[in-house]
Amino acid sequence: MKKIHFNLQATLEESQFEKTFQRLFVQGSIVDHDLGRRMARLENLFQVYRSTCPVPCWSRGLAVTNEIRRVTETYLDYSLIRQALVRIVKKSLAGHFDPPQVLFTVDGWLEFLEMKALWDQHVNPAALVANLAENQADRVRFLFGLYLPQQFGGSYGRYPSQLDFLERWLTSRSEQWHLPITCLDAACGSGEGSYELAGLLLKSGFDISQFRVTGATINPLEVFAAAYGYLPHDIPREHANRQYMRSFGALPMINFVTADLKSWEPTEKYHIILCNGILGGPFLHAHEEVESVIKRLVKGMHSGGILLAADRFHGGWKKMLSQQELEGLLTRSGLTVIPASEGVAGILK
Known part of the structure; x- marks a missing residue:
């Protein structure tokens, strides 16, 4: 059997859900x-x-x-x-x-x-x-x-300081954008961070026609869960996800794709890349692999774009790379590290 590769638009339409479910x-x-x-x-x-x-x-x-x-x-x-x-x-x-x-x-x-x-x-x-x-x-x-x-599931509000930092950064560049703003949530899991990012863009004054958000994750079940807010094993979390999805009208601007960050080559350029909960954690921490992933992501960045990475590795006991080491890898990959409220951040000049 071949591996399943999805590219799904976020939606709560039952017909689209059923079609993908049967696939x-x-x-x-x-x-x-x-x-x-x-x-x-x-x-x-x-x-x-x-x-x-x-x-x-x-x-x-x-x-x-x-x-x-x-x-x-x-x-x-x-x-x-x-x-x-x-x-x-x-x-x-x-x-x-x-x-x-x-x-x-x-x-x-x-x-x-x-x-x-x-x-x-x-x-x-x-x-x-x-x-x-x-x-x-x-x-x-x-x-x-x-x-x-x-x-191991995600949740909303995991990185509030990062969102505050990103909101200030977006506002500071309000006159410099070449629209639409393209965003990538790398290792998006079940998609909560992708929806939060879209919500932040709306809050920052961008119309839904002025941005696109792509969530990428290796597991097709995660892509399915993210696109449709479907978590049958965790009904309270499913209700929370679908309530959040209903709370704003940006679903057509959000899509989710199957992608292994260790080998994935982005097919477009992004202004904003989130890479939370993966770099330096239990699943991706070898220096050469982390550096390879960062370099691949940097290749998919617009000049002036930003990459942010934060973590919640169980209070730190599963964190394999220090912030200093991650900042060094960002610098070696061509980014200029800037002070961030949470985790690390780098700008591509």
Whole structure:
């Protein structure tokens, strides 16, 4: 299968959502011989476990002790469960996707259940996989939970000082713009920062015909979520996203594309580039890779344009590059570093 590449305009129109939904997800029930064989093996393991373990871990309110964890992991081999989950993911998406990393970061079945809040629902891994194969709605929620886990999700108001700084910078250049202003939110995730940027441009006095905002992210599910405000695994956040999208009339000026920053070549020039929550973080921190990404982004900048990068890497403990190191990489890539209220900023002269 080929990887899916999206270029989607932000919209709340149901017809566009449904068209893209059918392109992205396998519809209806999933029937797969290999998956059935894996489910049968998991069912056998679970029945042996249930008949052997005198105090089942799935009892409501029961604390998971070290003994329960040890016995469970002895009988329920997580590597076999993970293979079945990887298979259901592969058969659920209409295109090639790398397996979600969350499946490989947990140490066992109980940890996975706890992390995904599946207690008292499908402690039997065979039952979980069978339900996902049969129930499309549950399957879609499960996929979003794997690829867009809540603990890594974005939110509005993450970088307020950066927005204040950018508003002042926009105002200071009000007589110098060659319209329309083109903006890129690199590594946009589920799109909150892209919508905030569009809102800031409106607040700064620009008409919707005077700017365009593009959000770019590697994961097609994130592109889908951003374009349509769709987060079925996190309904409160979905409501917040759609309420924000309805609050202004700039949706036609916002689009989202699938792009891997490590190899993506921008197809147009941008006046403003946001690169928040990625440079120097857990997913992109090797000096040579960060520098390569910055240089690619700089190639896509208009003269006089600005690149801004801030982070919220869990209070700093996952921050791999210091601000001084990032400023050095911006300078080496041809930008003039300027004082910023939050994170780093560089201007292309």
